[in-house]
Amino acid sequence: MKFRLIEAYKAMMECGTVSAAARALKISQPAMTKLLAQLQEELQVELFERHGGRLSPTPEAISLMGSVNRAWRGVVELKEAAKDVRDVRRGRLTVVSFPSFAQTVLPKFVVQFSRRANRATIALHSQSSPRAIDWTADGQADLGIAAILAPRPGVHVEPLGKISAVCALPVGHRLARKRLIRAEDLQGEAFVSLADVDHSRTRIDAAFSPQAIERDIRLTTPQSALALALVTHGAGVAVIDEAAATLANPNRVAIRPFAPAVSFDLYMYHPASRDPSQLQERFVREFRDWFKSWAARRE
Numbered sequence: 001m002k003f004r005l006i007e008a009y010k011a012m013m014e015c016g017t018v019s020a021a022a023r024a025l026k027i028s029q030p031a032m033t034k035l036l037a038q039l040q041e042e043l044q045v046e047l048f049e050r051h052g053g054r055l056s057p058t059p060e061a062i063s064l065m066g067s068v069n070r071a072w073r074g075v076v077e078l079k080e081a082a083k084d085v086r087d088v089r090r091g092r093l094t095v096v097s098f099p100s101f102a103q104t105v106l107p108k109f110v111v112q113f114s115r116r117a118n119r120a121t122i123a124l125h126s127q128s129s130p131r132a133i134d135w136t137a138d139g140q141a142d143l144g145i146a147a148i149l150a151p152r153p154g155v156h157v158e159p160l161g162k163i164s165a166v167c168a169l170p171v172g173h174r175l176a177r178k179r180l181i182r183a184e185d186l187q188g189e190a191f192v193s194l195a196d197v198d199h200s201r202t203r204i205d206a207a208f209s210p211q212a213i214e215r216d217i218r219l220t221t222p223q224s225a226l227a228l229a230l231v232t233h234g235a236g237v238a239v240i241d242e243a244a245a246t247l248a249n250p251n252r253v254a255i256r257p258f259a260p261a262v263s264f265d266l267y268m269y270h271p272a273s274r275d276p277s278q279l280q281e282r283f284v285r286e287f288r289d290w291f292k293s294w295a296a297r298r299e
Contacts, residue, residue, distance in 0.1 A: 005042065006068060008035035012048070013065060018055055091279040094123040096135045097145035100224040100244035101163075101266070102126035106145070109290045113283060120279055128197050128222065136269040142280050144269035147241075148199055156270045160288070161295050165204060165262035166245050168231045168238045169254045175237070176254040183207045183260065190236030191215035195222040200264060204239045207260050228253065242298060 011021040012032075022032035036055070040047050047061040097106050103126060114122055127135060129146035136144035137154030144155070151157050167181035175185055186208070193215075194201045208215065219235050221227050224244030231238050232252050241264050245255045268284065270276065276284070 005035055005039040006071060008032060009039055009047070009061075009064075009068060012036060012055070013057060013061065013068075091117075091277055092121045092123070093143070093277075093279050093283055094125070094141045095143045095145070095283075096125040096127050096132045096141040098129045098132055098147050099126045099222075100241055101145055101147075103225050104243045104246045105291075105294065108294075109287055112290075113286060117279065117282070122283075130197070133269050136271055139271055139273060142271065142276070143284060146267050146269060147264050149265065149267055154272050156272050158268050158270075160266040160268050161291055162263045162265055163295070164242050164298075165239050165258050165264070166242050167256045167258040168228055168240055168245060168248060169256065170231060170234050170237075171250075171252055171254050173237065173254065176256070178256065181256045181258050183213050183258075184211060186215055186237060187213050189215055191217050192227045192230045192236050192238040193217045193220045194224065194227060194238075194240070195220045197222040200224070200241070203262050203264065207239075207258075207262050 007025065008021070011024045012018065015021040015024055018029055018032050018036075022029045025032065027035075036048060045060050045064075046058055047064070048055040049058055050056075095106070095110070096102075102124060106124065110122055110124055114120065125135070125141070129148045130150065132141070132144040132146045133148075133150055133152065133155060135141040137152060145160065149157065167186075169176050169181070175181055175189075178185065194204060196202055216236070219230055221230065224238075224240035225247060227238040227240050228244050228247055230236070232249060239258055239262065248255050270284075
């Protein structure tokens with residue numbers, strides 16, 4: 001049944017006369033009469049009968065009113081849902097990222113994006129880089145962000161950008177007065193090391209290798225945010241990514257640039273098994289631009 005026929009019936013029942021219903025729909029009276037006739041023919045039920053030159057609803061028409069109102073609400077909701085889809089306001093998006101990024105940088109963008117797409121549901125998850133890639137390849141996530149390049153079947157991968165390593169020291173540490181911490185400055189220092197889940201430790205250790213600088217490594221953790229927490233509680237110093245460093249309490253931890261420069265390459269992973277939704281395409285497009293601006297401000 002055409003939506004226009006339901007609309008004509010509803011207008012007639014609410015307005016009471018053909019002329020008033022026609023005005024409500026902004027059509028002519030003959031066009032209104034024709035729509036009502038088409039509706040009766042399609043339903044094979046007499047809905048209106050003429051009394052004294054006017055059409056009046058039959059008992060059958062009155063009994064249909066509840067069902068028509070329910071159908072009307074369904075059609076209106078369908079139209080609104082279609083508009084939401086076109087406007088990318090409704091839908092669900094699952095994003096998974098390696099922990100320090102998921103806990104620091106990414107939430108800022110997700111909150112901003114969700115305000116614009118205020119009827120969409122965004123699920124944000126924190127997993128190691130290998131697991132983030134696995135989730136995306138398996139279809140558990142619409143977008144994965146990882147700190148390693150590991151192409152595999154089931155995903156498309158694209159570079160996102162870089163984040164730098166910085167040195168975190170307890171406030172009051174003898175090195176905190178320096179504006180730049182060099183690898184040789186950390187000779188013999190109690191050091192919180194990253195575990196090599198996503199090759200972060202390999203990159204950081206390479207900064208100390210040329211001069212055979214020995215650190216006193218007593219604690220390790222797979223996450224920069226956890227390394228920062230250990231530094232906060234006086235466990236020693238750490239070299240972490242700058243995203244995690246944004247969590248530092250300046251009253252307890254000093255963050256300083258680190259040399260030689262160490263950077264972490266970031267990548268976005270997309271499922272290869274399905275086409276992206278409009279919501280996903282918009283999220284990715286806006287996030288690329290947002291991250292570039294964020295990275296530029298930190299240079």
